[in-house]
Amino acid sequence: MDCNRCDEEAIMHAAYSGAHLCADHFRESVEKRVRRRIRRDDLVPHDATPENPQTWVIGLSGGKDSVVLTQILHDTFAKDPRIELVGLTIHEGIDGYRDKSVEACVELSEELGIRHELVSYEEEFGVRMDDVVEDDPENMAPCAYCGVFRRDLLSNYATELEADLLLTGHNLDDEAQTALMNVLEGDVEQIAKHFDASLGPLSDREEQDEFVPRAKPLRDVPEKEVALYAHVNDLPAHITECPHASEAYRGEIQQLLYELEENHPGTRHSILSGYEELADIAAERYAGDNGADLQNCVECGSTTTREVCRKCSLLESLA
Ligand code: SF4
Ligand SMILES: [Zn+2]
Ligand SMILES: [Zn+2]
DSSP: OBOSSSSSBOOEEETTTTEEEOHHHHHHHHHHHHHHHHHHTTOSOTTOOSSSOEEEEEEOOSSHHHHHHHHHHHHHHTTOTTEEEEEEEEEOOOTTTHHHHHHHHHHHHHHHTOEEEEEEHHHHHSOOHHHHHHHOTTOOOHHHHHHHHHHHHHHHHHHHTTOSEEEOOOOHHHHHHHHHHHHHHTOHHHHHHHHHHHSSOGGGSOOOTTSOOEEOTTTTSOHHHHHHHHHHTTOOOOOOOOTTOOOHHHHHHHHHHHHHHHHSTTHHHHHHHHHHHHHHHHHHHTTTOTTTTOEEOTTTOOEESSSSOHHHHHHHHHO
């Protein structure tokens, strides 16, 4: 089958759009979607200037999503003095998994000439995920601990690096899954928070002084296309799955979405666009509730809704 836009052979077919694209046109189409998302989400503020540049911290795990995001942001902004990119990699302390992907992050950052920061649970908190899983004092899934530690590190380092924006490589499949999970859980306040934290145009979100805003400019691109983009560009992405991956419910939703997408191409796109509109409305409904009961953790000083933050209480029970 030929490419829809030239005479080259197509390397991919997207059932949701009907497109058949060759390698070059496929690349172009992915990049276009990411740049359009950056514009629509208003990520480059109008008052950004070369004298007053924005610092964008990218959560760089070394997996295909964050590697593709970093590459495209670099290609887009390398010559734009208003934006400075920093890659931030977190080492969880998982044997046989993270070491390789850290190498991928270092390699990519060197190749692109962007600043790279590496931080670890071990250095920051004195724990390694492999040991946490072994101890499991709270009888929880590994990702429940890991997520708390990661969020804490990301937001602390984003503050320390004076980030204006924290960008992550969530793709369309990830975001459609999260959207569906939030809807099925029936937690509208959570949906409102999701919007203010990471969706929608920056200018529409409720101000959150305490937190660096997040953005997910890859969320229009399906997971398979992100993987293909990494492959055709020969990017140093690392593919092994974490041995502690444990989000069983997400796995069920993922399976459900595969089937729906197969029978009704375009389902992920429609879930996400409908969800974003609803989340915007929910955010307005809950406006003003944000931050009302925030305080500083008595142990570490980070912003939390309790006296001792979740990270500190987990570390306490691990000690
Ligand atoms: S899969 Fe879970 S345990 Fe593994 S790195 Fe991700 S959040 Fe951490
Ligand atoms: Zn073509
Ligand atoms: Zn704390």
